[in-house]
Amino acid sequence: MRAEQKERTRLALIAEARRLFAERGYADVGLTEITAAAGVTKGALYHQFDGKAALFRAVLESVHQEVGGHVAAAAEAEADLWTGFAAGCQAFLTASTDPTRRRILLVDGPAVLGWAEWRAFDEAASAFHLEEAVAGLMRAGLLPERPTAPLTRLLSGAMNEAALWLASEPSALDDTRRALTELLESLRCR
Amino acid sequence: MRAEQKERTRLALIAEARRLFAERGYADVGLTEITAAAGVTKGALYHQFDGKAALFRAVLESVHQEVGGHVAAAAEAEADLWTGFAAGCQAFLTASTDPTRRRILLVDGPAVLGWAEWRAFDEAASAFHLEEAVAGLMRAGLLPERPTAPLTRLLSGAMNEAALWLASEPSALDDTRRALTELLESLRCR
């Protein structure tokens, strides 16, 4: 079938683009290199995507879905609401630190798509879980009742930055996980 | 004097580049437009800087210095150690939200220079104050004794993200300032 062939090309382009973007960054990778790695030509790329930014968007989407999946899985594996929340945060930290995701997700993402669009993706994936969790914890009396959005942004940013930092200081992993746990605990209602 | 002329050209290029980068982002502004706005040609630019990225580096440096100055001024205006810390954080939030700084500092900065180099700039300016403050608060017994670096990164990231978010939700300013204050207070030793 032709549709299968089309999908194969799409997936190959996304996979190779993701690999190269993760290694060297969006700006330093040309379409020629991506298409060559995927075994097609620029014509194929422009048949599948609206341009370089659109290809990046597709890559970012796959990254976001993976991260969101890890976060949700870790959170749901815990019975307790608070424990699930903490586990989700740690899972987010781990998933975002992964070198196949970090740069695409946290560095190039906002710059290429603009922060507003990047945030829309973030919201649809991992940040959605985070804000839902925050809201749930407030309802359960585990966090003080406040507007959820600002706290969610603060927490999201803290974890994003920590993930980037861990890339350059991998030995600080344990300390960082502890610091994150303590930060969350300090917010908890007693 | 010739040196004065050189400095004038440098400053004009930095000023115009900053304005344009802040408005439309690094990738969408060509050197032709920058040099035209500064009243010189590309030759002058390449005489002063090693390239587009080097010009951006100079721009980022000026932004960082401004932010660092605001943070330090706000912190030193308070007599109390903790109050100065909190004021510095709020000042950082305000200074980073400014549209002439936000995009350059928080979005394009990491993408253009790479996160590692961006962080070196951050460290030299505002993050230095932050980590010093955290260390001082631990010595004074106002924060639990822990490794300073992870907590500093978490706080820095939280404020960065909040600043970006405020750009799209300016009405949330008060809520966000409160949320930041409460976050800091919750960390404080009692």
Place this chain on the structure above:
DNA sequence: CTATTTCGCATACCGACGGTATGTCAATTG
């Protein structure tokens, strides 16, 4: 089983961009 259409993709090409090599002229210096 051919004729025709469809569509995934390759090829060839364009304008614009970042970057470089070279030229020029005023300010400095001895």
Place this chain on the structure above:
DNA sequence: CAATTGACATACCGTCGGTATGCGAAATAG
């Protein structure tokens, strides 16, 4: 005042993202 420096302009190059067009195989109709 001759020689030199250096701040800058001009002209040019290679490469990139993007577009227009054509081809050939698979799907579909008669």
